[in-house]
Amino acid sequence: MRVLTVIMVLVVLFDLNVDTTHAQPPDLAALESSFNRIVNASRGKIGVALIHLESGRHIVIRGDERFPMASVVKLPIALELLTQVSEKRLTLDREVWIGMSDIRPCCTLSRRHRNGGVSKSARELLELMMIESDNTAADALLTLVGGPSTVERRLRALGFRNINVNRSEGQLLLDMAGVTGAPPPEQWTLELQRRLVAEVGKDALNEGRAQYLRDERDTSTPYDMALFLGRLQLGNLLPEYETTLLLDLMAQSTTGPRRIRGRLPPDIPVAHKTGTTSVVINDVGIVTLPPGSAIRGHLVLAVFVVDGSSIARMERAIGHLSAAAFEFFTGQRLPAPQPPRRRRR
Numbered sequence: 001m002r003v004l005t006v007i008m009v010l011v012v013l014f015d016l017n018v019d020t021t022h023a024q025p026p027d028l029a030a031l032e033s034s035f036n037r038i039v040n041a042s043r044g045k046i047g048v049a050l051i052h053l054e055s056g057r058h059i060v061i062r063g064d065e066r067f068p069m070a071s072v073v074k075l076p077i078a079l080e081l082l083t084q085v086s087e088k089r090l091t092l093d094r095e096v097w098i099g100m101s102d103i104r105p106c107c108t109l110s111r112r113h114r115n116g117g118v119s120k121s122a123r124e125l126l127e128l129m130m131i132e133s134d135n136t137a138a139d140a141l142l143t144l145v146g147g148p149s150t151v152e153r154r155l156r157a158l159g160f161r162n163i164n165v166n167r168s169e170g171q172l173l174l175d176m177a178g179v180t181g182a183p184p185p186e187q188w189t190l191e192l193q194r195r196l197v198a199e200v201g202k203d204a205l206n207e208g209r210a211q212y213l214r215d216e217r218d219t220s221t222p223y224d225m226a227l228f229l230g231r232l233q234l235g236n237l238l239p240e241y242e243t244t245l246l247l248d249l250m251a252q253s254t255t256g257p258r259r260i261r262g263r264l265p266p267d268i269p270v271a272h273k274t275g276t277t278s279v280v281i282n283d284v285g286i287v288t289l290p291p292g293s294a295i296r297g298h299l300v301l302a303v304f305v306v307d308g309s310s311i312a313r314m315e316r317a318i319g320h321l322s323a324a325a326f327e328f329f330t331g332q333r334l335p336a337p338q339p340p341r342r343r344r345r
Helices: 006-014 029-041 070-086 108-112 122-131 135-145 148-157 169-176 190-198 202-214 222-233 240-251 311-330
Strands: 045-052 058-061 095-098 118-121 270-276 280-288 298-306
Touching: 029 045, 029 058, 029 311, 045 222, 045 311, 058 222, 070 122, 070 135, 070 148, 070 222, 070 240, 070 270, 070 280, 095 135, 108 135, 118 122, 122 135, 122 240, 135 148, 135 169, 169 190, 169 202, 222 240, 222 280, 222 298, 240 270, 240 280, 280 311, 298 311
Parallel strands: none
Antiparallel strands: 045 058, 045 298, 095 118, 270 280, 280 298
């Protein structure tokens, strides 16, 4: 555990008005032991940061190590967009043209408009990006706000030194697949992107994935991401309207149902954002503890899992960490996890 509690960091550095005088701060030693057991039993490399916002008590495991964000990067993009909206530099009604070379693999826009030729408002793109993690929407908004360097400058200005935003989703997906010598982005039709990836040999694919895991671009530490979420929940990153909008969209997310949400009761509010690739499974979010909990308030949980033996196992590790935290803070026992179903041969 750190010498300074997270709440001191949040209050002193970011001038937040957080009252922690009405309850004895919880001792997280038992929960930290549970976390370590779960992490040590995993075949992957796991980074975890948990903060109980109302007390500032926290747990970090590999909290200062960098992990690829995958689609968790969509949170900083949303922050930049909504900051520019609050500054009246953009409006959510702004129409954005999606051309043939703007379509990226995954989700609604690539399914319904594989050849582009559609206009969407910034609000529609934000909803698609945050609720179903649409990559086309993310790249369109990234371009709209000024590109990766604009998003990263915002993060640095806010004090986040360990969240890097460097590439578009389109570029990152090609890089991770080991694609080299791709034509300019203006030529990236959906068909071309899929063909380029399909033509990559096994050795090049493995090297692309290995380089993706070594690269500091588009990475975050679990600790900085947890601080990002904590400040978002406490209203320190955006004005009230934009804060509420972003948290509401995160609460509607349909991705990663087996991760932070996995073992929690279905009525527990969870505002979160996932990240998914073949070698990285992430989930970062805010869990609102129910009335009657032994320790009430909000839990921020950022979990990054790298290079696990399977996506299912990586997801289960996140689900177990979330369940352990929920049980500790609420005093409620959750149903035992169901064993994975065996596939029929």
